Amino acid sequence: xxxxxxxxxxxxxxxxxxxxxxxxxxxxxxxxxxxxxxxxxxxxxxxxxxxxxxxxxxxxxxxxxxxxxxxxxxxxxxxxxxxxxxxxxxxxxxxxxxxxxxxxxxxxxxxxxxxxxxxxxxxxxxxxxxxxxxxxx
Numbered sequence: 001x002x003x004x005x006x007x008x009x010x011x012x013x014x015x016x017x018x019x020x021x022x023x024x025x026x027x028x029x030x031x032x033x034x035x036x037x038x039x040x041x042x043x044x045x046x047x048x049x050x051x052x053x054x055x056x057x058x059x060x061x062x063x064x065x066x067x068x069x070x071x072x073x074x075x076x077x078x079x080x081x082x083x084x085x086x087x088x089x090x091x092x093x094x095x096x097x098x099x100x101x102x103x104x105x106x107x108x109x110x111x112x113x114x115x116x117x118x119x120x121x122x123x124x125x126x127x128x129x130x131x132x133x134x135x136x137x
Contacts, residue, residue, distance in 0.1 A: 004055070004107045006069040007100065008062050010039060010115045011077025016087040020075055022050045034060045039071040041099060047091025049099055062115060070103060070110075072096065 014020040022044075026037045037052040038060030044050065053059060053071075061071040074096065076087035088096070104110060 002056060002058070002068075004068055004070055004110060006065055007103060007107070007110050007112045008059075008065065008069050008071050008115055009096070009112065010061060010071060010073040011087075012042075012073055012075050013077050014075055015078045015080055015082060016076060016085065017080050019045070022052055025073075026052070029060070039073040041070075041072045043072065043074040043092050043095050043099070045075050045089050045092060047089065047095040049095050070107070072099060 012020050012025060022037070022042050025039075025042060029037050040051070040053045040055050040059055042050040042052045055070055058066045059069060059071040060066060061073075062069060074088055074092050076089075076092070077084065078087065079085040100112060
């Protein structure tokens with residue numbers, strides 16, 4: 001098992017009135033030169049968790065953090081006009097909580113943060129934050 005210190009949560013930047021299947025996600029990542037989907041897990045609007053990359057492999061999602069992180073992406077993140085919005089469904093929120101709790105069993109010392117935290121603040125949120133910031137039901 002590789003050393004993982006961080007779980008990074010992303011959105012797919014998909015408008016709330018559109019869908020993005022894991023097949024379409026893979027196609028878009030390959031078009032950008034990646035070798036498949038860069039995220040380890042993809043959570044569809046119906047809450048279905050897709051395993052899209054082995055956690056044994058580094059991700060391709062957050063430059064400078066790929067080697068020691070696991071990436072979770074949820075479908076959505078934009079309103080109908082393409083502006084940022086929390087579009088997570090109740091099913092997605094539930095699935096995210098279940099997935100995070102499961103990952104923290106194997107990686108108990110992991111920190112959890114949103115991708116924006118890495119990009120804009122370069123700070124890591126402790127796992128105690130997961131309830132309100134990302135995953136409250």
